[in-house]
Amino acid sequence: MELGQKFWLNGEIADVDKDKISILTHTLHYGTGVFEGIRCFNIKGNLVAFRLKDHISRLFKSAEAYSIKMQYTQDQITEACKHVVKVNGSKDFYIRPLIYYGAGEMGVGSSKNPVDSAIVVWTWPSYLSKETEERGVKCMISSWMKIPNESLPQYAKGVANYANSRLAKLEATNNGYDESILLNKNGLVTECSGENIFMVKDGKITTPAVSVGILEGITRDSVISIAKKLGFSVTEGNITKDELLDADEAFLTGTAAGVHQISRIDDKDFQMNEASISNELKNFYFGIVSGEKTGFDSWLDKI
Ligand SMILES: Cc1ncc(COP(=O)(O)O)c(C=O)c1O
Known part of the structure; x- marks a missing residue:
């Protein structure tokens, strides 16, 4: 597994090794977040993501199930996934969008925490070995x-x-x-x-x-x-x-x-x-x- 060194966080590209998330990140304590797993493949020189739109649509459905208010549109998240792949060198990546509640108030029911959106990529040639x-x-x-x-x-x-x-x-x-x-x-x-x-x-x-x-x-x-x-x-x-x-x-x-x-x-x-x-x-x-x-x-x- 090789981690892409750049990731997308709330609309910006950041360095994976420099980023630090707060210990008060709500999802870390209470588990309310949603994510996706998408693969892209190099097919005869063309990099393609397998059913990307369907994955993003499921991400939004998951967020809705948890009443998480998405901060971006489906098109924006779709384009951001492609962008993260490109800035990391366009390889056969596994793409992981993660939507989570960030730091703010503590308490299970707190409603003022920001909804953070991240997209990270890594190579994962074989999940089961x-x-x-x-x-x-x-x-x-x-x-x-x-x-x-x-x-x-x-x-x-x-x-x-x-x-x-x-x-x-x-x-x-x-x-x-x-x-x-x-x-x-x-x-x-x-x-x-x-x-x-x-x-x-x-x-x-x-x-x-x-x-x-x-x-x-x-x-x-x-x-x-x-x-x-x-x-x-x-x-x-x-x-x-x-x-x-x-x-x-x-x-x-x-x-x-x-x-x-x-x-x-x-x-x-x-x-x-x-x-x-x-x-x-x-x-x-x-x-x-x-x-x-x-x-x-x-x-x-x-x-
Ligand atoms: C619990 C669970 N079931 C099924 C799947 C397979 O879903 P998909 O084919 O969309 O990756 C996954 C993987 O995402 C999973 O985590």
Whole structure:
């Protein structure tokens, strides 16, 4: 991971190593902030951000869920993301816009704190590690329950959700797994700590419905579109733990991770198969972001 040395803060470009944020930053104490994760790719000499407009639109939806008043328009944040990539040398960056309450008053309900907007970039060639991606992701069903929608809106990419994700991820890695799968209060499969999940049974693809309490992933949406284009049936519905363990294949999707087959869930092994549906969808997705598959220009925002 290589950090871009310049970042965007409230309309200005600043140096990452010189910036200091206040210890009274409200979000640091109370967890109310929203963010995005976007990737840009160098496709045959052209730098493009994958579904940038959709990510920015989700950022605004997340902010609205938390009644955070955005200080910039969607177009301004979109252009700022592109600008930060350019001032850092136009590489295949992971772009992280973060909207948070800055220093002002203390207290959970204080309303006078400024809404600060930052955009930072770094290179992140492989979120789950190359070895994990090649041998398939080993997942553990977490003992931590997914935060219910009734407690925090899971469709919003809110900072606080990641306290739940982090506990689940740590539990998985401490037990020799790569990722966690969280169940909701009804025992239904929701998602991983930082990715959506899919299963395949008898050639049919199923992924948890948004209503079970998940982030409506943009990679998830892209994979659903790809799968339908390839003629597969895709259902967004309820998946129990037993149904997941009984699946023929499973895979996960996310901006940071990409699309990767799952090789194990708890004690159940899944065969890594080049001819599997998971692998076909994975290759198609990476084909689009590497420029091998054409016809998806509307997903590629020029930087
Ligand atoms: C909890 C969670 N679920 C799903 C995803 C996948 O979403 P996307 O494909 O938009 O990156 C992410 C990553 O942002 C995530 O953090």
